Amino acid sequence: MSPQELGLYSIGIGDRFGQQGAAQLRACRMALEQGVEITPVWNKSHREHTIVGSDPSTQRNAADRAVAELSWNRPYFVDADHITLATVEPFLPYCDFFTLDVAEDIGRAVERAEAETFISRHPELCGRLAVEGLDDPLEITREQALAAAQKYLAAVRQAGKIYRFIRERKGQDSFVTEISMDETDNPQTPAELLVILAAIADEGIPAQTIAPKFSGRFNKGVDYVGDPEQFQKEFSADIAVIRHATRTYPLPSALKLSVHSGSDKFSLYPLMRAAMVRSGAGVHLKTAGTTWLEELAGLAEAGGEGLEIVREVYRAAYSRQQELTAPYAAVIDIRHENLPHPDATTQWTSEQWLRALVHNPRDPLFNPDLRQLLHVAYKIAAELGQRYLDALAACRDQVARRVTTNLFERHIRPLFLST
Numbered sequence: 001m002s003p004q005e006l007g008l009y010s011i012g013i014g015d016r017f018g019q020q021g022a023a024q025l026r027a028c029r030m031a032l033e034q035g036v037e038i039t040p041v042w043n044k045s046h047r048e049h050t051i052v053g054s055d056p057s058t059q060r061n062a063a064d065r066a067v068a069e070l071s072w073n074r075p076y077f078v079d080a081d082h083i084t085l086a087t088v089e090p091f092l093p094y095c096d097f098f099t100l101d102v103a104e105d106i107g108r109a110v111e112r113a114e115a116e117t118f119i120s121r122h123p124e125l126c127g128r129l130a131v132e133g134l135d136d137p138l139e140i141t142r143e144q145a146l147a148a149a150q151k152y153l154a155a156v157r158q159a160g161k162i163y164r165f166i167r168e169r170k171g172q173d174s175f176v177t178e179i180s181m182d183e184t185d186n187p188q189t190p191a192e193l194l195v196i197l198a199a200i201a202d203e204g205i206p207a208q209t210i211a212p213k214f215s216g217r218f219n220k221g222v223d224y225v226g227d228p229e230q231f232q233k234e235f236s237a238d239i240a241v242i243r244h245a246t247r248t249y250p251l252p253s254a255l256k257l258s259v260h261s262g263s264d265k266f267s268l269y270p271l272m273r274a275a276m277v278r279s280g281a282g283v284h285l286k287t288a289g290t291t292w293l294e295e296l297a298g299l300a301e302a303g304g305e306g307l308e309i310v311r312e313v314y315r316a317a318y319s320r321q322q323e324l325t326a327p328y329a330a331v332i333d334i335r336h337e338n339l340p341h342p343d344a345t346t347q348w349t350s351e352q353w354l355r356a357l358v359h360n361p362r363d364p365l366f367n368p369d370l371r372q373l374l375h376v377a378y379k380i381a382a383e384l385g386q387r388y389l390d391a392l393a394a395c396r397d398q399v400a401r402r403v404t405t406n407l408f409e410r411h412i413r414p415l416f417l418s419t
C-alpha cells in the first residue's frame, strides 16, 4: 500500500487538546492484534482550531508523537477537516488528508446550458440503470439528471478548485482527498450521488472518500435520531452506487463512504456493519468529539481537582449555552429545561457526574442534553489553559484508559470487528 492510500477501514479520531493520541492509537493497535487494520486519521476542522486556539502544526506534532510512542508502522493521516478555499492555507504544510467541504455550494445555480452539456457528455446517466447491489434498477429521467446536475455541479466544480489548489502546493498523490456534502439540509438520493460521482470524475478529483448527507439527525455525542431502516437503505444504496461509479468512471477503485457521525451513533453500527460485510465495502468513520467527553469523564472519575474542573466547565457552559452552541446549531438538540441548574450539581459526586455524562442510554440518570452541551463546551476547557492540561496530566492513566476502551469497545469493535 502506498503511503497516500487510506485502506479499507479508517477512523477519524479527533483529539481537541492533542493529549490523547497514544491512547487513541492503542485502540487501533488492539484491532490490529485481532487481525483488522484500521487507519487512524487525526481530524480537526478550522472551527475546532479556532475554538481551541490550536493550529495544524500542533495537530501534526501530536499525531507524530503518538505514532512514535507506540511504534506504529502502518499508515496514518492528519486531516484538514471541512476546509474551504478560505481556510485551507494554514493546513497545507501539516496535513496529508483534506476534507473539501462544498456543502455551501450545493444549489448554487449553474447555467442550464452547462448542465445540458454535462448530461450530453453522460448519456449513461439517463434511463434504466441496473446497479449491482440495488434491489431495483435506478430510473433516472433526463429531467431528473438535469436537475441533479444543476443542483450539484457548482459544488463539485468548487471541490475541483480546492483540490487543484492543494495539489499545486503539495504535489500530486501526496494526500488523501475527501469530499463532504454532509452539512446540508437534504440527503442526496442514490441517483444524485451517481451524478455527483460522474461530475467528480470529470473534475479529475481522485476522491478516496465521500461524505454524503444521510436522513435523520446526527447530533453531537448522542445516538442517531431517525429511522434506522431508512438509514440502512441509504447506506447500502450509496455503497452500491459508489461501486458502480468506480467501475464506470475514472475514480479510485478504493473510493468509499465517509460517515461524519458526530460521535456515538451506536444504534447504526450494527446496520453499517451488516451492509459492509454483505458488500465487502469499507468505510471511514469520523468520530471526533467522543474523546474529549472521555477526558471529562476521566476527570470526574478522578475526583479532587479533576472533578472541580468538570463542575466549572458545566457551570460556565450552562451560562454560555447560546455562544457555545451557535457554531453547532444544525447538529445539536438541547432542551434547556432538561439541564440541571449548576447550583443543583455542586454536591454531585464522581458517580453522579459519570452517570449523567457517560453515554449509557439504559441508565435512568444518563442526561443526553447535558452530554450534548458538554460536547460543545471544550472552549471552556481551552480557556482554562494550563490548568486543564495539568489536570489531564494528573489523571493521565484514568483518562487514557477511558479513551482507549471507549474507542475500542464502543466504536471499533461493533463497526469493524463484529461478525
Ligand SMILES: [Zn+2]
Pocket (backbone or CB within 6 Å): 082, 180, 182, 183, 260
Ligand atoms: Zn462533517
